[in-house]
Amino acid sequence: MTFKKPTPEATKKTLNDPINEKTVITGKEVINNQKEAEKQQKEFEESVEVGLRNRRKK
Structure with a gap:
């Protein structure tokens, strides 16, 4: 199995990339997106707390 080395043009981003990108994000x-990120962070913190509580009981 051989792996192709990525070309520098494919991996390197330029300052024109955001300008050429056609996506539009509304307010x-x-x-x-911010609410979803906060929700995911909250769920993660809760799961860590539950994991720590369960670990202490053993």
């Missing part, structure tokens, strides 16, 4: 999407 509502930004707020939803």
Whole structure:
């Protein structure tokens, strides 16, 4: 099995990349993304707490 080495053009980002990108993000999407990130962080912290509590009981 051989692996191809990625070309520098494919991996290196330029300053024009965001300009050439055609996606448009609305304010509502930004707020939803922030809420989703906060929700995921909260779930992660809760799961860590549960894991630590369960570990102490053993």
